[in-house]
Amino acid sequence: MSTSAALADAARAAARAEGRETFVLNLGPQHPATHGVLRLKLTMDGEYIARAEPVCGYIHRMHEKMGENRTWAQFLPNTSRIDYLSAMHYTHAYVAAVERAAQLEVPRRAEFVRVITSELNRISSHLVWFGAFLLDLGGFTPLLYAFDDREKILDLLERITGARLTYCYYRFGGLYNDVDAEFLRGARDFVRYLRPRLDMYRELVTENIIFRKRLEGIGVADAELCRRYGATGPVLRGAGVAYDVRRAEPYAVYPELDFKIPTHPRGDSLARYLVRMEEMEQSLRIIEQALDLIPEGPFRSKVPKVLKLPPGDTCFAVEAARGRFMVRIVSDGRDIPYRVKLRTPSFSNLSLFEEASRGMLLADALAFLGSLDLVIPDIDR
Amino acid sequence: MTLPEPYRLAAFVLGALAFVGLNAAYLVWVERKGAARFQRRPGPTEVGPEGLLQPIADAIKLLSKQVIVPPGADALLFRLAPAVVMAPALMTFAVLPFGAHLTARPMSVGLLLAVAFGSINVMAILLGGWASRNKYAIISAARVVSQNVAYEIPLLLVVITLLMITGTLDLSEIVRQQAGGFWRWNVFKLWVNPLMPVTFVIFFICLLAETNRAPFDMAEAESELVAGAFTEYAGMGFGVFFMAEYANIVVGCALATALFLGGWQSPFGIGSGVGWFLLKLYLLIFTVVWIRWTFPRTQFYGLLNLSWKILIPISLGTLGLTSVLLKFIRP
Numbered sequence: 001m002s003t004s005a006a007l008a009d010a011a012r013a014a015a016r017a018e019g020r021e022t023f024v025l026n027l028g029p030q031h032p033a034t035h036g037v038l039r040l041k042l043t044m045d046g047e048y049i050a051r052a053e054p055v056c057g058y059i060h061r062m063h064e065k066m067g068e069n070r071t072w073a074q075f076l077p078n079t080s081r082i083d084y085l086s087a088m089h090y091t092h093a094y095v096a097a098v099e100r101a102a103q104l105e106v107p108r109r110a111e112f113v114r115v116i117t118s119e120l121n122r123i124s125s126h127l128v129w130f131g132a133f134l135l136d137l138g139g140f141t142p143l144l145y146a147f148d149d150r151e152k153i154l155d156l157l158e159r160i161t162g163a164r165l166t167y168c169y170y171r172f173g174g175l176y177n178d179v180d181a182e183f184l185r186g187a188r189d190f191v192r193y194l195r196p197r198l199d200m201y202r203e204l205v206t207e208n209i210i211f212r213k214r215l216e217g218i219g220v221a222d223a224e225l226c227r228r229y230g231a232t233g234p235v236l237r238g239a240g241v242a243y244d245v246r247r248a249e250p251y252a253v254y255p256e257l258d259f260k261i262p263t264h265p266r267g268d269s270l271a272r273y274l275v276r277m278e279e280m281e282q283s284l285r286i287i288e289q290a291l292d293l294i295p296e297g298p299f300r301s302k303v304p305k306v307l308k309l310p311p312g313d314t315c316f317a318v319e320a321a322r323g324r325f326m327v328r329i330v331s332d333g334r335d336i337p338y339r340v341k342l343r344t345p346s347f348s349n350l351s352l353f354e355e356a357s358r359g360m361l362l363a364d365a366l367a368f369l370g371s372l373d374l375v376i377p378d379i380d381r
Numbered sequence: 382m383t384l385p386e387p388y389r390l391a392a393f394v395l396g397a398l399a400f401v402g403l404n405a406a407y408l409v410w411v412e413r414k415g416a417a418r419f420q421r422r423p424g425p426t427e428v429g430p431e432g433l434l435q436p437i438a439d440a441i442k443l444l445s446k447q448v449i450v451p452p453g454a455d456a457l458l459f460r461l462a463p464a465v466v467m468a469p470a471l472m473t474f475a476v477l478p479f480g481a482h483l484t485a486r487p488m489s490v491g492l493l494l495a496v497a498f499g500s501i502n503v504m505a506i507l508l509g510g511w512a513s514r515n516k517y518a519i520i521s522a523a524r525v526v527s528q529n530v531a532y533e534i535p536l537l538l539v540v541i542t543l544l545m546i547t548g549t550l551d552l553s554e555i556v557r558q559q560a561g562g563f564w565r566w567n568v569f570k571l572w573v574n575p576l577m578p579v580t581f582v583i584f585f586i587c588l589l590a591e592t593n594r595a596p597f598d599m600a601e602a603e604s605e606l607v608a609g610a611f612t613e614y615a616g617m618g619f620g621v622f623f624m625a626e627y628a629n630i631v632v633g634c635a636l637a638t639a640l641f642l643g644g645w646q647s648p649f650g651i652g653s654g655v656g657w658f659l660l661k662l663y664l665l666i667f668t669v670v671w672i673r674w675t676f677p678r679t680q681f682y683g684l685l686n687l688s689w690k691i692l693i694p695i696s697l698g699t700l701g702l703t704s705v706l707l708k709f710i711r712p
Contacts (some may be wrong), residue, residue, distance in 0.1 A: 023516065025517075026514050032607065047681070101671065134677060137677040137678060138596065138602065138678025139675075139676065139677035139678070140416070140420070140674060141420050141675065143420075144420040144422060210596055210678075210679050210683075213679070214677065214678075214679070214683070215682065223471070361680075361681065361682070362520070362603050363678075363680060364680065366605050
């Protein structure tokens with residue numbers, strides 16, 4: 001018998017001993033609230049959750065193994081497909097890890113463009129989460145407003161990257177191509193466009209009493225719990241810890257930019273919601289500053305056609321939309337990685353769900369699950 | 382009206398069926414168009430002009446689908462539930478006063494009948510959920526029962542308050558008493574009870590909860606319970622539940638119109654007629670649609686707390702206040 005089955009049996013037996021009969025509710029892999037193919041095996045006591053066991057692997061695509069079978073450059077498109085909503089950050093981590101190992105120079109202009117596109121991507125990712133989260137809570141309308149805003153980001157990024165979702169824009173030593181004046185103007189216009197929209201969301205959604213009541217005190221994940229499970233990103237910042245890779249392990253040109261790390265101490269679903277909403281505002285600030293500071297110059301440095309990394313072990317972490325994403329690459333000197341290890345934030349953020357959801361009502365647990373902002377391919381890799 | 386009784390009966394049965402059918406079909410269209418407008422998209426446009434034939438296309442699709450009874454389900458109850466959900470809504474149309482002479486069967490206990498049949502709705506959802514043998518459906522059924530029990534009480538307290546003011550259960554008579562301008566409507570009868578608008582709001586909230594509409598759509602709660610009690614229903618079985626939801630909204634809003642908003646009475650005292658009734662009815666229905674696409678769903682215990690801790694005390698309070706005022710202030 002597997003450990004999880006034994007634990008489930010033990011939970012059932014304990015419940016029966018206390019006079020609480022339980023049943024198993026299979027949530028997913030095709031359930032409207034799991035946004036993809038996450039499966040939760042819920043041991044329910046009435047509408048209360050006795051135990052929630054996440055079952056992952058339904059969309060496992062062996063990204064790490066694939067990395068061992070292709071050249072350094074060939075693995076690049078894979079990285080944008082791990083967390084499809086936050087492709088820029090993932091490519092950034094991989095590209096920067098390779099650059100660190102190969103000691104490649106990145107032109108300043110490229111670093112600024114990376115910051116601008118990454119922050120645009122963060123906003124678009126948060127907007128998808130905002131819409132989908134409200135959908136989980138039974139509010140349909142915000143989804144379409146959020147997608148309307150996101151559409152503008154996708155159009156912008158499509159202009160320079162050629163893709164709308166799985167961008168493969170960052171290249172070793174720079175970018176795939178340079179940004180034009182129209183993109184920069186468009187980005188500036190977008191910042192001006194989104195600010196009043198965020199104010200509107202605050203007025204219509206954040207201050208809605210039904211909405212707040214559904215989230216206040218629901219799904220408390222405190223700093224201690226986050227530490228034990230390695231949760232990062234808005235989940236950790238929602239627990240009051242000001243940990244942000246952009247500040248903790250600065251990369252690109254983030255040290256030159258002025259932005260706050262929004263935190264909320266309560267650790268409930270509302271705190272995580274507020275953190276993400278404020279992060280969008282901070283991202284707008286970052287984009288604005290980067291647009292002011294972006295220098296002229298080359299967008300890519302000289303990189304050898306066949307890239308061979310010196311033997312060694314290199315890590316690089318970025319702050320993705322869902323938390324700390326780290327790439328660890330091990331090279332044995334060939335043009336093919338010896339090992340690619342991906343540390344994805346959704347996996348750790350999901351792990352705390354089982355402990356934190358114990359004793360919650362089904363509806364509250366799903367609100368909690370939505371507030372973790374999970375992307376299932378990011379869990380399964 | 383001087384039609385012989387059998388013709389009269391046939392006319393009203395056909396009329397009520399056509400009215401319910403048309404409303405159920407076209408309220409779906411209104412809901413979809415309305416939702417689309419709230420969400421800045423066009424809504425159905427392909428089938429017919431402005432998508433007006435969409436409900437017919439939907440009905441044909443649903444009718445052509447196989448009715449699947451899941452293995453292990455109670456086949457009889459499973460098939461019975463859609464009939465049980467539709468019948469009481471239709472029955473209530475017999476007493477709804479559309480106009481001064483436009484009531485299928487004016488009854489001295491019309492209001493009682495409407496409220497009584499209104500309560501059967503929950504039985505049907507319970508039957509459907511129970512008979513489906515689906516865990517989501519059973520959770521949904523259990524929720525619906527406790528929700529409807531909780532909201533029946535403030536609803537009835539409000540109805541009793543109204544009864545004390547009007548002194549009759551005859552819906553037509555209640556409307557007749559509100560003749561002569563909007564200040565004579567029950568909702569504005571502040572000299573009888575200064576809290577009348579509050580009772581109307583309570584009635585409206587209970588109506589949303591009784592018809593399982595958002596933000597109280599615990600029965601369906603698609604992001605939690607897939608489709609709740611209707612998860613296992615395919616084809617027209619689901620279609621009937623869907624129609625019944627709209628039929629119940631029509632009944633509920635019609636009752637609210639007759640009880641509080643003066644029914645067919647014109648707000649200016651002249652030119653009363655069935656047009657006013659329909660106008661008020663559809664304004665209320667639009668509000669129901671509007672609320673659905675504006676608010677997120679409440680928590681289940683939040684919903685019960687709202688009823689037991691807020692609505693019931695308030696409606697009890699207005700009941701007490703009304704009786705005191707009636708006893709001492711007006712002879």
